[in-house]
Amino acid sequence: MKTLIHPLILFLLTISLNAQETQIRKIALLPLTSIDVDFASMQTSESILRMELGNRENINLISKNKTLSVMGDEICDDEECAKNIGEKLDASEVLICKLNRLGEKIIVQYQLINVESGKIILSERATSVTLEDLDAVMKRVAISVSRLSPFDANQEVGNIVQQESIETLRRKARYNLGVGFGYLFPAEGYDKDSDKSFTINAYFDYELQDLSAGLMIGARKGFAINIYANYLFTRTDVCPYAGASLGFHWVLHEGIFSENNKDGDGIGLGLKGGVRLFHTYNFQIFVQGEYIMTFNDYNDKAIVFTIGIL
Structure with a gap:
């Protein structure tokens, strides 16, 4: 009997709601x-x-x-x-x-x-x-x-x-050009050289409501180019974000031009997070940390800290 009562109650509630809507x-x-x-x-x-x-x-x-x-x-x-x-x-x-x-x-x-x-x-x-x-x-x-x-x-x-x-x-036309600079700190590979090196990057950034995506070209102890995507957590002036990048990274190594049968170039993958400041203005300042992995013969890995403007 109980098994019949429950469906009947749901049926009557559905009829009641439909009656209210109409x-x-x-x-x-x-x-x-x-x-x-x-x-x-x-x-x-x-x-x-x-x-x-x-x-x-x-x-x-x-x-x-x-x-x-x-x-x-x-x-x-x-x-x-x-x-x-x-x-x-x-x-x-x-x-x-x-x-x-x-x-x-x-x-x-x-x-x-x-x-x-x-x-x-x-x-x-x-x-x-x-x-x-x-x-x-x-x-x-x-x-x-x-x-x-x-x-x-x-x-x-x-x-x-x-x-x-x-x-x-107007939202679709939110296109930013920017530049960032900072330091690369080797974590693995890089000829076991732990010294930091200066980096500078150019950004071609395209921003939607909750996402940004674009192209990065930079000097990162060699040459790097990648496409990236970030999720923007807020739409306010202080906007934290997290994202990833995928591209090509050629890392400069000692003796790389000699015949050592090792390639310094490879696919580059990055995981990053940061914050965009003045997010609702026509310009933005960003502070970013990124862990980058280069799939080359040296297994290069590093942390890159960057500050820049879009």
């Missing part, structure tokens, strides 16, 4: 208000928003004529009057939306008020770079209201606004 909400959209946005653009934006809300399966949108008949000449842009209007319309929620021009941009602010409690249950803002961009913004506002979710959480193909496209391109 519950029809009666919403009143109040006329849009604006600051320095022309009347035609405001009316068109309201029409798009009204149509998109009406197309949502879980929303029963109160008609514009019925809303206007209750409001009369009243202009409503706060929770108190929205609650009063919602009660007269027998709505469960009231949506207030404002368009405010800021330079060339249009700031879209919207609030969803629960009529019964009079409290704001959703308050968001979005940026429209141009008037034409308001089409995509209004579609996203409707999705946000329907799902009771933040504006930024509703990106879909066909409704990406221009501000997000610009920010995405």
